Amino acid sequence: MTNHTTSSPDSSTHLVAHADADVEVLRYSAFTTDPAGGNPAGVVLDAEALDDTRMLAIAAEVGYSETAFVTAHDTAARRYRLRYFSPLAEVAFCGHATIATAVALASRTGTGELVFDTPAGEIRVSTTRQDGSLRATLTSVPAHSRPAGAALVDTVLRALDWSRDDLDPQLPPHIAFAGNDHLVLAVRSRERLAALDYDFDALHALMREHGWTTVHLVQRQAPDRLDFHARDPFPVGGVVEDPATGAAAAAFGGYLRTLGLVTEPVRAHLRQGEDMGRPSDLYVDIDPDDARIRVTGAAVPLAN
Structure with a gap:
């Protein structure tokens, strides 16, 4: 089965050392309110300085099925460029890492609407707090x-x-x-x-x-x-x-x-x-x- 080891400090972050910088990786489990359930994803909210090779290496070290990287942002407009890497390759779109990233951003900047520019196209996400839990709803590209x-x-x-x-x-x-x-x-x-x-x-x-x-x-x-x-x-x-x-x-x-x-x-x-x-x-x-x-x-x- 998938290796979903979660070895992060109490702040739910983990510093992954690569080359000359430490990269903060947030770790969330998506589609659950219980950390023992759902699908874990890595989230890097500040990935502007990372190239493809380093993002892939970080995703491989994190070991989850995907890690999401915010490679550009317009905080005032709540618009972000998002890329996704599995341990083996970049993928165009990942739903659980999108949900995890949206919740991570909502926990820092408050709930509301977000826009993610992804390799698959524009993905709009709304975030809310319900029964004490943060939730996100993504709207896909036309299916x-x-x-x-x-x-x-x-x-x-x-x-x-x-x-x-x-x-x-x-x-x-x-x-x-x-x-x-x-x-x-x-x-x-x-x-x-x-x-x-x-x-x-x-x-x-x-x-x-x-x-x-x-x-x-x-x-x-x-x-x-x-x-x-x-x-x-x-x-x-x-x-x-x-x-x-x-x-x-x-x-x-x-x-x-x-x-x-x-x-x-x-x-x-x-x-x-x-x-x-x-x-x-x-x-x-x-x-x-x-x-x-x-x-x-x-x-x-x-x-x-």
Whole structure:
């Protein structure tokens, strides 16, 4: 499973030494109100002096699935340029690190609206305080989805050690996008999802070939509700699995809209990370008349 060691001082920061400077890395867990749950992300709020090589090295040392770097800011306008690095490579967009960064900024500058300029495009985020916890809602770039080819799906199923009979016929395989691509596969049973044990190297090669950020595996809890269990293998990021994946949740919202399952504004709920011991809750707002998807979650600082 993903290594989510949290070894930071009580201030929820950690100084990572690289070359001639110490870089302050904040550590937050997103899509949870419990530090033992959610998906940890590194956040560097002052990364203007860092080049690509140093950001990648810091992300690798932090060891989380992604670390976000604020590389430019206009504090008065509450506008920031944001880049994301996994331990292995830069990614265009990362939902949980966006939520973590927004909460980190809100804790310093107060709640309200933020704008992030990311490699995937402009991402607007609103922050609020609810029941004592800081929460953020990101608005994705326009999301879309298209069917995945049968031969490609069969290749992925072999890497997962699944069969066609394991899939939910009501939720066909798609390539979904909301900043980056994710293959969406829906499985019939919770038991099959819980027993995930895939071929890391085979899936890694497929994802690199097709440019997928994750494979978004879901199981619908009931046919009359938009409540899902989810798991997201992330071998291209150097980790086995993500416990909460906001980018995939946004893409999944676009997928549900494309399938015609949304006829009025609705909120879907994704429960992710349970099988890793890091339960996470992602709330996905979908409007049939708006291609953008909104994803909401809390985030909490991590400490020793």
